[in-house]
Amino acid sequence: MALRHAVLAALLDEERSGYQLAKAFDVGVANFWHALPQQLYAELTKLEREGLVAGREVVQESRPNKRVFRATESGLTELRDFTAAASKPSFIRDDLLVKVQAADHVDAEQLIEQLGDRATAAAAKIELFGALLRQMRGDADEEEFLRTGHRIGPYLTCLRGLAFERETLDWCRRIADVLRTRHPSGSTL
Amino acid sequence: MALRHAVLAALLDEERSGYQLAKAFDVGVANFWHALPQQLYAELTKLEREGLVAGREVVQESRPNKRVFRATESGLTELRDFTAAASKPSFIRDDLLVKVQAADHVDAEQLIEQLGDRATAAAAKIELFGALLRQMRGDADEEEFLRTGHRIGPYLTCLRGLAFERETLDWCRRIADVLRTRHPSGSTL
DNA sequence: AGGCCCATGTAATCTGTTACATGATTCC
DNA sequence: GGAATCATGTAACAGATTACATGGGCCT
Numbered sequence: 388m389a390l391r392h393a394v395l396a397a398l399l400d401e402e403r404s405g406y407q408l409a410k411a412f413d414v415g416v417a418n419f420w421h422a423l424p425q426q427l428y429a430e431l432t433k434l435e436r437e438g439l440v441a442g443r444e445v446v447q448e449s450r451p452n453k454r455v456f457r458a459t460e461s462g463l464t465e466l467r468d469f470t471a472a473a474s475k476p477s478f479i480r481d482d483l484l485v486k487v488q489a490a491d492h493v494d495a496e497q498l499i500e501q502l503g504d505r506a507t508a509a510a511a512k513i514e515l516f517g518a519l520l521r522q523m524r525g526d527a528d529e530e531e532f533l534r535t536g537h538r539i540g541p542y543l544t545c546l547r548g549l550a551f552e553r554e555t556l557d558w559c560r561r562i563a564d565v566l567r568t569r570h571p572s573g574s575t576l
Numbered sequence: 577m578a579l580r581h582a583v584l585a586a587l588l589d590e591e592r593s594g595y596q597l598a599k600a601f602d603v604g605v606a607n608f609w610h611a612l613p614q615q616l617y618a619e620l621t622k623l624e625r626e627g628l629v630a631g632r633e634v635v636q637e638s639r640p641n642k643r644v645f646r647a648t649e650s651g652l653t654e655l656r657d658f659t660a661a662a663s664k665p666s667f668i669r670d671d672l673l674v675k676v677q678a679a680d681h682v683d684a685e686q687l688i689e690q691l692g693d694r695a696t697a698a699a700a701k702i703e704l705f706g707a708l709l710r711q712m713r714g715d716a717d718e719e720e721f722l723r724t725g726h727r728i729g730p731y732l733t734c735l736r737g738l739a740f741e742r743e744t745l746d747w748c749r750r751i752a753d754v755l756r757t758r759h760p761s762g763s764t765l
Numbered sequence: 766a767g768g769c770c771c772a773t774g775t776a777a778t779c780t781g782t783t784a785c786a787t788g789a790t791t792c793c
Numbered sequence: 794g795g796a797a798t799c800a801t802g803t804a805a806c807a808g809a810t811t812a813c814a815t816g817g818g819c820c821t
Binding site for chain 4: 404405406409424425428429432447450451452453454
Binding site: 593594595598613614617618621636639640641642643 | 772
């Protein structure tokens with residue numbers, strides 16, 4: 388039941404609409420949690436009904452109106468209770484790892500191609516997270532920002548995302564290399 | 577629908593029972609996929625019904641009998657088709673990241689404690705993966721094993737697990753440090 | 766005697782994904 | 794004129810988690 392807490396955490400500092408949340412929780416961004424738009428709209432409805440977030444209508448011209456939400460006091464309490472409880476261990480679930488696990492029994496060239504795709508995606512995320520971090524810390528350097536900044540939470544999760552994607556990139560390259568060495572392709576040189 | 581493929585990948589090289597699979601897919605191990613025992617027993621039943629794995633009864637003394645399974649030819653075909661298809665992007669879902677995202681609004685000492693717990697768990701996994709890797713590569717050094725070994729798939733996924741846990745450990749320490757610097761605790765010195 | 770490991774499941778519930786639905790505005 | 798962005802959902806289905814159930818053997 389952590390989606391609700393992820394949503395609450397996203398609505399602590401700023402008001403956001405379901406649509407804006409959806410962008411933040413998108414696969415392509417998601418520095419601390421992933422969810423689909425439908426889940427978010429449903430969760431916002433529930434959270435509002437339970438008084439953990441408060442919404443208000445924002446009237447717009449030349450765009451559809453939207454409802455923006457912010458965590459309430461009781462939402463913050465809920466999040467604090469969540470923080471006090473033990474964290475579930477995180478676990479791995481990744482198609483690509485399953486394919487690599489079967490590396491000795493499947494087509495090496497296909498695997499190499501998929502590792503390349505994942506590497507490309509990781510590189511894009513590295514760029515994105517780098518830009519987000521620069522934006523959050525502004526003029527300060529990282530050490531200074533982390534000592535004195537007033538909203539470091541999102542920065543810290545973003546650091547984790549960055550490290551993870553770098554790791555992914557390195558691993559993809561390494562594995563692709565290993566596979567290429569074992570299966571020297573006749574065509575590509 | 578990748579659980580079935582994860583199970584197939586685990587049954588390529590060796591026969592295993594549901595119970596043995598459950599240990600391999602446990603949170604504490606899970607070098608390439610995580611699943612609960614119930615899921616595995618259910619999946620094995622389905623896979624056997626569809627002819628993708630074949631089971632046989634092993635009679636034991638002083639232990640309950642068990643059924644062990646192995647991937648069939650058609651299971652391997654299924655896995656190859658899976659490998660040929662594009663991989664879904666992997667995404668982050670971790671309680672602890674949600675809590676860190678909210679770091680500016682929650683109890684810092686609780687967070688530091690949880691980061692410590694996670695760090696401990698990560699350290700244990702690093703040990704475990706290190707031992708598994710040594711065991712798999714035997715006398716050879718890593719480069720040699722990866723060039724000439726005949727079952728490198730599990731080794732490669734284990735490398736990923738190791739890198740991930742190392743990253744986790746570093747991050748937990750770093751973040752706990754940052755939080756301690758910002759909230760010097762009166763009690764602990 | 767109590768707890769853990771082996772060994773295998775069922776049932777109920779909760780969470781997440783896929784498919785579908787609508788409609789205006791802005792950019793190319 | 795067609796695609797992308799903004800904006801919000803419903804419905805059906807698949808997948809995962811939690812709770813419950815059973816029973817023998819081994820170790821302390």
